[in-house]
Amino acid sequence: MAHDGAVVDPRSGFCQSNSIFYSKRRSVLLPSVPYLDVTTYIASRPHTGKVALVDASTGRKITYPELWRAVHAVAASLSQSHGVRKGDVVLILSPNSIYFPVVALAVMSIGGVLTTTNPLNTPGEIAKQVSDSKSRFAFTTSALLSKLSTGAAACLPVVILDSDAEPPRDSRVVSSIKEMMASGSGRRAAYEHVSQDDTATLLYSSGTTGVSKGVASTHRNLISMTEIIINRFKLDGSVGGNNHVFLCTVPMFHIFGLVAFATGMLGSGSTVVVLSKFEMGEMMSAIATHRVTYLPLVPPILVAMTQHAQAIRAKYDLSSLKSVLSGGAPLSREVIEGFAEKYPGVEILQGYGLTESTGIGASTDSAEESRRFGTAGMLSPNTQARIVDPDTGESLPMNRSGELWLRGPYVMKGYFSNPEATASTLNSGGWLRTGDLCYIDEDGFLFVVDRLKELIKYKGYQVAPAELEALLHTHPDILDAAVIPFPDREVGQFPMAYVVRKEGSRLSEAEVMDFVATKVAPYKRIRRVAFVSAIPKNPSGKILRKDLIKLATSKI
Template sequence: MAQSETADTRSGYCAATGSFRSKRAAVPLPVDRDVDVVTFLASRRHSGVVALIDAATGRRTTFGELWRAVAGAATALASAPFSLRKGHVALILSPNSVHFPVAALAAMSLGAVVTTANPLNTAAEIAKQVADARPVLAFTTRELLPKLPRDHPLRVVLLESAAGDPLPADPRIAATIEEISATPPDPARRRGDRVTQDDQATLLYSSGTTGPSKGVVSTHRNLISMVQIVMTRFRLEESDSTETFLCTVPMFHVYGLVAFATGLLGCGATIVVLSKFELPEMLRCINAYGVTYLPLVPPILVAMVAHPKPLPLGQLRKVLSGGAPLSKELIEGFKEKYPQVEILQGYGLTESTAIGASTDSAEESRQYGTAGLLSPNTEAKIVDPETAEALPVNRTGELWIKGPYVMKGYFKNTEATKATVTPEGWLKTGDLCYIDEDGYLFVVDRLKELIKYKGYQVPPAELEALLLTHPEITDAAVIPFPDKEVGQFPMAYIVRKNGSNLSAHEVMEFVAKQVAPYKKVRKVAFVTDIPKNASGKILRKDLIKLATSKL
């Protein structure tokens, strides 16, 4: 994106438009509209050899084997009994697996739309998603097969080896992923439905942390844009050496899908796939496979810092955190315990196909509390929620972003789409933010999560960051508690350190000494853990329900 002549070079702010321009160099996007994300990825040149490693077995998949498997699976899926076509929806219900990218890429190469589901979801939750998305095909495991609704016609491909135990006696099962991947690719298959950048690629359901879950429709262009941003961020194509990433974040989430099932496969990086996160297994993989990059979510980072002794991290050079902002105390604690490892952050939403801002160096990460600089090809506005006025540097308002990665819209929900994306293409994030004089984005809180105390607005994240500085608190969440006199007041859920006898009164006193009176925590409950979604964001609605159920 070219920098406007009227834009401030330090902050990126343009007074004429009321918007901020990314300070990062623009990344090129393919001009040919008849390019799908799979073709784009497979055509990238790099020096990488091993694409995927199964952490549990050590089995390696080369890039040549990967793309042959994708082409073979696509050929099989386009034929009977699947007959998968452009516009059909394919569901992936699976934990992380080396088969996950093959399934996703094969389906998308045919123009099918990939929807994913959290394996921890209940059968009822999955049935609701199936009823909305109407998939014709499901990729899953034998353990998760019972969660698929029987009243919806589905062909099933099991994401497992063809040489394993006998397949379950379920008429819906048509094949295993290894069976269809071994199909000889049909060169003529490309003559079928042409897949373009404007076609739908994914249908991911938002976490629903501020309301009912909605299907987010992203196009091949959205994914290609984010692939380019991922490759530019890590500068992997510029390096002669191959980097190794450990996949600890779920591929069913936009963060994992963009990084591990698409983006990194285009730049020669090796991905070690961890099917289930456990700290000892993570450490084993880091050392056994020479992991150099570790993308994760904040709860894992907290566990690493809280460990009594520094953990053995082998050749690890960079930790990449996303999903929720990191506090200054957590960053400093990590740097003190692991000085050889850089910690980088990112900000994004399902609706923005992941990364909208990031810190890409140790120097940028020293801007404590920031989500980073705007991603390449990005414009942003900070908008007053009351007046819709575009605000300048260091003023807090709702963040609006625009770029080629912004979703097409919400699935079968025109009203929600119009309320979230303006006719000019601005995505209203629902996050209260500000951008400072150096162009760094700071996330203050969710607009809808502000606590309204006597008309004052109290950001829960601010109080949570303060609570986490207490030496006897390992985790905290703050919610609005209803009150007839004041409207709402802050209530804190606290996880104490082992052996701590910290009292509710002591917690309230600790906060009261450091904040304005209207921000005081006025109710405290102690819990063993704070409920969070796959990206590490606090599930406040669950805590609000818990608190109000006792009224």
Template sequence: MAGLAAPPGGIDPRSGFCAATRTYHSVRTAGTFPPESLPVTVAAYAFSLLSSPLPDRPALIDAATGIAVSYPSFLAAVRSLAGGLWSSLGLRPGHVALVVAPSRLDIPVLHFALMSIGAVVSPANPASTADEYAHQVGLSRPVVAFAAPEVAAKLPAHLRTVVLGSDEYSRLSSAGAQAAAPPPVAVKQSDTAAVLYSSGTTGRVKAVAITHRNLIALICAHAENHEKVTAEATEAGEEPPPPAVTLLPLPLFHVFGFMMVLRSVSMGETAVLMERFDFGAALRAIERYRVTLLPAAPPLLVAMIKSEEARRRDLSSLLVIGVGGAPLGRQVAERFAAVFPDVQIVQGYGLTESSGSVASTVGPEESLAYGSVGKLASHLQAKIVDPATGEALRPGQRGELWIRGPVVMKGYVGDDKATAETVDSEGWLKTGDLCYFNEDGFLYIVDRLKELIKYKGYQVPPAELERILQSHPGIADAAVIPYPDEDAGQVPMAFIVRQPGSNLTAQQVMDYVGKHVAPYKKVRRVAFVTAIPKSAAGKILRRELVQQAVSMGASKL
């Protein structure tokens, strides 16, 4: 192989592969991090990168109302709220605060204020059920919750809850302006900054501890990518890209949205927040606010390709669409490029457990590698490991992707067993994804070794839905699989074995699950079968069911 011409122990400059260790190394330029021994929060680090005077563009804009928050106002609001959280609420470093709200302007202020005093922000989905919140609270053990009025009643009664927008919250927000600023807190970079919720590799939701160092590393990687794009434009005699105006149709409790706000603020850019995703509203926001960057899951590209309105609107400001949350097929990428030839597709890949981005395409040339999620981010190493033998593999060979570096999570809160199963003693994070690198160092996601269903970028664990289904008295056995769907990517489909004598209908099955889970986890297709195929060890043979579902066709379901 041409890519393996490096001397023994050397690193191939094209692929980043070291033949001696069977390890891939990032070929990106590695910027410098602050020394690990320096006590600093990610909030302080992000603010330290801002220019002086502060950027003269909005930090945040509400897509629906057009209300904008300037950088001076944003920093002042963060400092004032931080003072209130410290002096009035008594929050201290290490205290966990649950945040349950849609993407409103006060949420980034709250996130930064919490992290700036060393408190741990733990954002949760406002569409979750009371049962799901009880499980999350049991894991992360918050001392307080900040909740939108419409969701506060679903939180556990014992948990102190401050309702966003209430008089109590307003007093906290302004308290810091009157009170003395919180004393400087000695927060280590290795301390937890955020607890995000992920399904991990299997089963119920897990609480992922992300450190200040993890998030600082992400910010540095984004800054390095921006410098690369700027340098390439300058070399080509072109204008460097303007400061991004990013539309965020992504929820801020998801690692993708959480990370994009951090990135936007640290780089002095503008984030346009959408409370909930609406396709028409997103198109109008791109036109109204001259959006240049749109992070999205693949179904949004499919919708734009099909949309007459997308062709009618003035979307000429849009320079980049950043795809993440699920793999983007080559065919969709090529169709999108044909309809929107001036929009660069940047593909990326990451996990909650990696604090976000692991790999991405950077610049116009890399973005043409359709089907790939790009090259390893700076400071990262990777292995492709044969799941059967544990052998580390060469370029072009498929196996489980393992990664190591400063973005790897601290661990799952309250679950040492799951942490040990996911991150080994040498710091390798086992992603559960079947992948390969080509000889140019581009990473390709082939399939999911772990069994999560990707519904519009959300992770839906089949085991959780199966547990609910199996609790129904009319169900003898059940299995849940991903069913391909052009708009959503995948939808949860249930195969049901009825109890003898049961006349359970598909609608009753879907309604039953819907009562117990957030809307994105709902079962959307049902097939009744006489038995669930299983291995000798009792493991559901999902691949057989997926093939059966596709061959049955929609008309027979």
């Protein structure tokens, strides 16, 4: 097969002449018109779906006609009553909710830029993001309003997302989602033209290293990922996408939850059942009640479902379930076979992606593909990859491990107001350096070997060691510190700290953990501490994390 004149091996997708791997999946067609926002694109896709969103706990439904009326009303209210303009950044601080997609689609339809944050974050962490992203408007719930109380966050006008509760008496509260949805004609008002190259979202990621940075994704990025996701699940709405019911267990503030369930799936006529918080019993009950066909989850939940399969199947009717969608880490042979044995009618699909790739860069799209144990899948449609030797910069062929570089229509524009970080992650040829050590085999399957980047993945949440190290250095009794990922069967990895105490200090393990716990979200907490006389570093002063990981895991 040939790509742009290059001769490509049909089995692996590899081209000898330019050392590029090409996706073996059929390309998806993307709109070429320059002016198009992702909301208009999603709204205009034909389908026969009826119910768009369902609240798993209350059963409240939003039909497709109601959804688009609500989106237009909220967009008009933002623009006409609250002065939100193209390029203005709007924050959502909220757990999953059927109103999250309404706000996200409304903001992007007027050219606003959406930024999201984890409800578990502390007021200080949220204030830092508000300041960095230059947010000027916010949506949150009554319960979370107090988190917008520090620094720049305390000055934002706020809309309350609880539909039934009376909005709290607070001078910053300018409206409620209920009022906004009831206002306006429900017809789309005229706004400034939005280009596919305009920024649509600003999600925060630690990237390949270091502290959290705003990932600027464009409307084109989101449109292309919407098409890739709909294509992956064969959800062409014109032929019955409404038969598919997805349970949104993943957070909508995260790239996968936002692009797949808060926006993309709504272009296919599928129904998205929204779980506001994860609890195993509630998840199982929602599958049975709403006849869910697709269930996204992270590996620890899949393991728990396997371990408790007998009790689960005795209590809940899971006969509607066709597929589980696992992400965050590749599944082992033992886990895949164990799950298949307990749930014989359910296929496992896996995926690999980053915030910087607006979601999925590779995936397994059938049970057969997932049986190639340890793989993250084949490259997504419209995708090219390189495997690059991190030391020499040489592009490598099949079955050789190096850093994975990706190129495709979904690769971010760059890091917001951070040209240095952008230049070190995106090169001039449009290649995204993922920071993951990978190889691609002779059949075009991607395998993730290790992380070059220093992220810790706790239950799928990203934790940056650099952020926790900076915090530990502020403690009066700590001379030096390093944070590493410690492997754990239940959560994947948790942060462990190596600490050098100041002379004469009797600082304890519990005191270190308590100090950090008061200043960060629960998922970032240090859960193990070891005291050492010095932190191992290379000549340039970089922490030798691999040595510390070896030391920590040798004692398991």
